Amino acid sequence: MTPPSGGPTDVGIPPRGGSAPPRQVFRILHVSTGNVCRSPITERLTRHALADRLGERAAGLVVESAGTWGHEGAPMEAHAAQLLGEYGVDARGFTGRELLDEHVIHADLVLTATRDHRSQVISMGHSAGLRTFTLKEFTRLVRAIDMATLPAAASPEELVERAGALARAAAALRGWLLAPNAEADEVQDPYGAPLPYFRSVAEEIRVALEPVVTALTGVPPRGVLAPRALL
Template identity: 35%
Template structure:
């Protein structure tokens, strides 16, 4: 994630084996369909099971949503990863707090993924025309600032609605809940990417 000619997105959960890999692989597959090679999505965990593959139920969700779970190995979140990311999407508010404690400079680029999706909906309703033809990367790198400007339009009454529940070591119902909370947010981000892509992309 060092190439400045790409939009670099980092998804974050705890172990980096259930929630953030699903977000990573779904986002990557969908954003590749917007403009291949423009977006680089990675993930990490605040207490990662370093080197572990995606949990099997999460891998099945990735496959069912058009992504590929193979070749994955969990990584521990580091300040360097956060400094290299243009947008950081966490699974819960507590993960967002952990990100900012680890790398304070990431504050204005870090959101829970469900909150970020609601912000993009608000941007769409306000003024989301297509990105400039020549510089999609720069447009996306500036997106956190524009999203933060409509945060007040994306507030929820229950703070839990910002979080994606952790299914680790739980049964199929927990993984279904995770998918039900996470997938709509990912799909909202992808829909926004398609709708704001320059003509001809």
């Protein structure tokens, strides 16, 4: 389990015919309300971006999602799945989850859609305060961090170390770098809205994720990911 400080999680990998030390991973948890719109979009966009930049090394960064009022076992909302397809991102196999204590305990970094979600995660305890941010808050803090101060990410172990260092640096900046207004750190809920509004929310999420993924991996994007409908 993640220690109270929010360090990387040890994941035991049973070897063949012998013992081996546990493999370390860094767990990122995206949180919204129902876990059928915003957090699934963010989860799948993050996974896609990490795989695109890191290939097999992306396995060191485990990306999941849950909802504070999650529709347990529910499929992704149809518009959310459709627009992920427009980005060329796989939406298959997703099922909604209600946010549980174990999800917060195991997460090394929690990124929420709104400040209310962030407050709900922190209220669960588990020393979550220093590792829980809204997505756009984390993006804002990441942009202020000197990437040269972070460890390199040439190996899976260094990748995990870099992710932990980034989360700690962002936590240290919080309170010093304030949002310009109350809504700046939030992604609004598109549930029940028409597809064009979903597209605008998904693009808002993609833009917020780009500097985060770059900071996590140390690898710049190979191009701009855009919905095929807009190409």
